[in-house]
Amino acid sequence: MKRRPRTRPLVTDINITPFTDVILVLLVIFMLATPLMYQSSIKVKLPDSKGAEPRDTGRAKQSQSVVSVTSEGMVYLDDKVVTLKELKSKIAALKKENPSLNVYLRSDQQTRFRDVVDVLDILSALGIANLDIAATKVE
Secondary structure (H helix, E strand, O other): OOOOOOOOOOOOOOOOHHHHHHHHHHHHHHHHHHHHHOOOOOOOOOOEEOOOOOOOOOOOHHHEEEEEEOOOOOEEEOOEEEOHHHHHHHHHHHHHHOOOOEEEEEEOOOOOHHHHHHHHHHHHHOOOOEEEEOOEEOO
């Protein structure tokens, strides 16, 4: 009697376990990295406030601008150093593109009040209605 070799049936299922593992790892990485993308690289020690309310910083990137004033009086617009004249012209251009522009003002605790007032004067003159001043909430 002739022996027939045993043939294994073809496996038609796809093992998706490794694929699922990779997708879950990528999901975790993006969940951790997304909040960091919205933080400014300019180091500013924000003033403390008991009445501070958290705001949604995840709005569309094109509809918001961040103005930072450091303790040395340097003014940054979206992480780029600008003079007050440049700030005025760039914010005016952004406002022309998007009339509902949101501006976040971040100023250091040690910033001279005059520097903050200069920036506020520019924003007021340009008619910026959506202005948030950043602070650290203390309890």
